[in-house]
Amino acid sequence: MKQTILVVEDQQVLREIMKEYLEDTGYEVLEAKNGIEALALFEEKKIHLLVLDIMLPEIDGWSVCRRIRKQSNVPILMLTSRSDDDDTLLGFDLGADDYVVKPCSPPVLLARCKRLLEIKREIPPADTLVAGQFMLDYSSRKITVSGSEVRLTHTEFEILAYLMENKGRILTKEQLIMKIWGYDFEGEERTLSSHIRNLRSKLGEHSKHIVTVIRSGYKFEEYL
The missing domain is CATH 3.40.50.2300 (Response regulator)
Structure with a gap:
């Protein structure tokens, strides 16, 4: 189709x-x-x-x-x-x-x-990914936090999914840019930062789980 x-x-x-x-x-x-x-x-x-x-x-x-x-x-x-x-x-x-x-x-x-x-993943994920109070559903592309759905854009979903799949691990800005956009993206770090800011705003009090690592990148911490 x-x-x-x-x-x-x-x-x-x-x-x-x-x-x-x-x-x-x-x-x-x-x-x-x-x-x-x-x-x-x-x-x-x-x-x-x-x-x-x-x-x-x-x-x-x-x-x-x-x-x-x-x-x-x-x-x-x-x-x-x-x-x-x-x-x-x-x-x-x-x-x-x-x-x-x-x-x-x-x-x-x-x-x-x-x-x-296209959603390009090296290993097909399970239907859902759970990390603490976060549950991510790949098939419906929905995220719920403490049982409440948080509506995300396509790109915000991809960023959060990549961070959750690598929970506890620091992902550099370059890694995130290449994973999400897959090319030498014009907006680079400024654009990534904008999406991260919007994602945190939607997560509200749960945004603390997306941790900024100074001069390195970001990571998802399951329990804080």
């Missing part, structure tokens, strides 16, 4: 280029030229990934991202015409998983999409 990508971009030529390239790679691609169309399609269809431009007519990309995050943890790849740190960090705060700066080459876009759609 083909995975479906929703491309939301108001520039028709760019939208058609992305659609053609992604379809040639084997994905089913739906198009929306504004935020209203994007939200309508998201309600009607099963979407596996959103490629979402920021500057959209009707409803901008920020608002689309915010609304979708209230109901779904579908991976969201933001498109921005500026390499502005504030734009990037705002996108992550709203729940975006990754971003690319326009104009970008189709192979770069494809690499980002593939990474968000």
